[in-house]
Amino acid sequence: MNRTIIDVYALQTVPPSNLNRDDTGSPKTAVYGGVRRARVSSQAWKRAIRLMFADLLDRSQLGERTKRVGESLAARIQALDSSLTAEAASALATDVFVTGGLAKLDKKKGEVKDVESGYLLFLSHRQLDNLAAAALEAHRAGTALDKARFKALVDTEHSVDIAMFGRMVADMTDINVDAACQVSHAISVHAVDNEFDYFTAVDDRKADAAETGAGMIGTVEFNSSTLYRYATVDVDALHRTLGDAAATRAAVEAFLTAFARSMPTGKQNTFAHRTLPDAVLVRLRDSQPINLVGAFETAIGETHAVGRIEQAAAALARHTVAVETAYGERPVASWVTQVGEKTAVLADLGKAVSFGELVTGVGEQVSVALGQPA
Structure with a gap:
């Protein structure tokens, strides 16, 4: 060996x-x-180790694990285009994760602000930044981010903590990362x-x-x-x-x-x-x-x-x-x-x-x- x-x-x-x-x-x-x-x-x-990574590595090398994916992505979208309202940025973020299959709209409530995933979702900061840029680009072109593009963006530029400790996504197993x-x-x-x-x-x-x-x-x-x-x-x-x-x-x-x-x-x-x-x-x-x-x-x-x-x-x-x-x-x-x-x-x-x-x-x-x- x-x-x-x-x-x-x-x-x-x-x-x-x-x-x-x-x-x-x-x-x-x-x-x-x-x-x-x-x-x-x-x-x-x-x-404890992952929290200490924040003191040892650059933020761009790390990720975040949260159910509040819509809130996280919306903040990035609005940072790229301050002319968008919080509601518009949230709507774009919702479309990204619903189209990607990692979040669902509550049909009884209709539109959902700051959509959440059904479980903790581990994405690198670079992946979230790339999703925000791609979503904004598609919006300006009058289209929507398709699922294939979504999968490609969340399966590249992995962070150190994702590479170390792995990622399991039940709804999209082909973007899992072995620890x-x-x-x-x-x-x-x-x-x-x-x-x-x-x-x-x-x-x-x-x-x-x-x-x-x-x-x-x-x-x-x-x-x-x-x-x-x-x-x-x-x-x-x-x-x-x-x-x-x-x-x-x-x-x-x-x-x-x-x-x-x-x-x-x-x-x-x-x-x-x-x-x-x-x-x-x-x-x-x-x-x-x-x-x-x-x-x-x-x-x-x-x-x-x-x-x-x-x-x-x-x-x-x-x-x-x-x-x-x-x-x-x-x-x-x-x-x-x-x-x-x-x-x-x-x-x-x-x-x-x-x-x-x-x-x-x-x-x-x-x-x-x-x-x-x-």
Whole structure:
């Protein structure tokens, strides 16, 4: 096989927190290795990563995911031609998405302002800009944007976030985009028991000192954990979608940065849980992705002598060597960023560098793999 696969592994400790809630407000969990683990869903962390992309990439490289497609397109149409009223721009946008088959008019209501799609629709800013220009051009020519033209415009100039995380359009499957990136659910390397914080809030306008009691009482559920995180990026698939080596490298570097530095924001004001990973390991492979979660199938236990991070780092190092030796999976290149002595054992798995050097090193290897100068 001749592929370019980037596997990213991280160990990250978070304090008491509720990063990702279920339908009852409890921190999400999962049973793995026969014990209950803390869990942060891949969807929650992918959302955090995608939001951080806005700080790392130009707006033109990104997209937006919304049901309010008519509103978004109408604003672009009116920006191109300020002589159009808001109602006229909205009517043009409605025609575009109804003709394209991604929105429907409510026949009982007749005309619909700011038409919505039936589900979240993921389009790049460039695709929306191109649709706006094409719709305006057709309007000035006294025609309408046809469906073939619509499909062509929404299936080219994909954004980085669409290329990374994919797009599924049930009503027009031929414009679907396969995700180049897969993100696993983060799980704790140890067993957890959720806890409850009983809190009270005082009413500031209680003037009578004799009036006792809280203005509000409640509970917040939380846990704390050392998380194992994993994601993989198929560089070849990413390049096929983006169509440009420089854009592919920029996308990979942005993803690595956001993977390490992003954090789901559930109950963030309550717990101030933002941490950075204790260790990040990146393996560049030419065969297939390999999730090393088996290192933690036996949950890390409690000892007074060795903390969880140190135990987790040692387990990950042992399992990595064992799996790669057994299957002859020698990585093309490997980088490690680790904090302090507790994760020092991981430094033997690759080139020990600062995180900035790791991102740049991976980016250079991506350029080489795509036939570009580093």
